[in-house]
Amino acid sequence: MPLFRFFMSLSLFFAAGCLGQPTRQPIIDMHRHAPLISSTPATNNMKTQLAELEAHDVVLALMSMTSSEQLDEWSNKASDSTIAAVMMPCPKNLAKPDYYCFPDHEGMPELAWLEANLKSGKVRALHELMFNYDGTLPSSERMRPYWALAEKYDVVVGVHTWSGPPPGASIRRDPNCCPNYDGEIGNPKNLRPVLEMYPGLRIWLQHVGSDGDQKPELWTETLALLADYPNVYLDLSITNSVLPIEVYETAIIRLVDAGFGDRIMFGSDNMPVNPILERMNAIESLSSTQRRDILYNNAANFLRLSPELRRRHANPT
Ligand SMILES: [Zn+2]
Numbered sequence: 012m013p014l015f016r017f018f019m020s021l022s023l024f025f026a027a028g029c030l031g032q033p034t035r036q037p038i039i040d041m042h043r044h045a046p047l048i049s050s051t052p053a054t055n056n057m058k059t060q061l062a063e064l065e066a067h068d069v070v071l072a073l074m075s076m077t078s079s080e081q082l083d084e085w086s087n088k089a090s091d092s093t094i095a096a097v098m099m100p101c102p103k104n105l106a107k108p109d110y111y112c113f114p115d116h117e118g119m120p121e122l123a124w125l126e127a128n129l130k131s132g133k134v135r136a137l138h139e140l141m142f143n144y145d146g147t148l149p150s151s152e153r154m155r156p157y158w159a160l161a162e163k164y165d166v167v168v169g170v171h172t173w174s175g176p177p178p179g180a181s182i183r184r185d186p187n188c189c190p191n192y193d194g195e196i197g198n199p200k201n202l203r204p205v206l207e208m209y210p211g212l213r214i215w216l217q218h219v220g221s222d223g224d225q226k227p228e229l230w231t232e233t234l235a236l237l238a239d240y241p242n243v244y245l246d247l248s249i250t251n252s253v254l255p256i257e258v259y260e261t262a263i264i265r266l267v268d269a270g271f272g273d274r275i276m277f278g279s280d281n282m283p284v285n286p287i288l289e290r291m292n293a294i295e296s297l298s299s300t301q302r303r304d305i306l307y308n309n310a311a312n313f314l315r316l317s318p319e320l321r322r323r324h325a326n327p328t
Contacts, residue, residue, distance in 0.1 A: 071310075
């Protein structure tokens with residue numbers, strides 16, 4: 012090989028990352044939302060979100076839907092890059108419409124409708140389960156048929172955990188929001204009866220670390236649940252974007268040190284992706300392999316993506 016070609020291929024080799032690793036980093040965002048029912052229709056919401064995903068190489072996003080119309084809209088236009096999920100149980104809104112999702116069925120998707128969409132594959136996840144906001148326990152009677160459907164169709168379930176948001180944050184900024192809000196319900200221990208009843212369920216805990224160190228029992232229960240159920244994963248949304256970086260760093264190190272680095276998944280909760288990535292890159296103790304796992308591999312395993320789809324995500328045509 013002529014010398015200049017040798018150096019050329021050497022530089023290409025390094026540009027592509029050592030040992031053949033591509034520098035391109037596909038991302039799976041496990042935590043996104045189409046607008047809540049109460050939101051003023053943001054005409055460009057889908058366009059804006061899809062542009063944000065594309066700009067950061069988010070190849071797949073779990074998108075929470077709040078009505079059947081919204082599901083149709085997103086499924087028609089954004090099916091390659093999103094997995095449609097369904098939100099429940101939604102909190103009461105003291106204004107009209109009186110629930111933040113599925114207002115015709117008191118904040119829950121209608122069961123026959125949900126089953127038809129799970130069967131067809133149009134809905135492939137339940138997310139975000141809003142127990143804190145709604146004030147009912149995950150093991151409540153009302154939820155049983157939904158857990159049973161998640162198990163029957165083997166779909167992943169994202170649960171809002173930990174005690175936030177505090178009054179005045181997120182949708183609690185709306186004075187009409189959530190008369191039954193109960194932060195204690197976000198303790199992951201409340202998922203134990205559900206996991207005992209449906210041990211195969213793939214559940215991911217959302218917002219892990221979002222109380223910082225203020226409630227140590229939440230850390231104890233989170234780590235215990237992860238230890239007892241290998242099919243429980245988590246996202247650090249809000250902890251990774253809004254909380255001080257020290258809190259985020261402590262959370263991620265605590266999880267990695269406890270042996271759960273292979274269960275942490277990336278979630279933005281619709282916060283801008285770039286600052287989250289910058290904060291993650293600033294955590295020096297994370298290796299590039301751990302970063303890649305958090306950004307893509309852990310979620311790909313949790314979602315059981317096929318080798319073919321993983322190849323396509325790594326090398327789009
Ligand atoms: Zn969320």
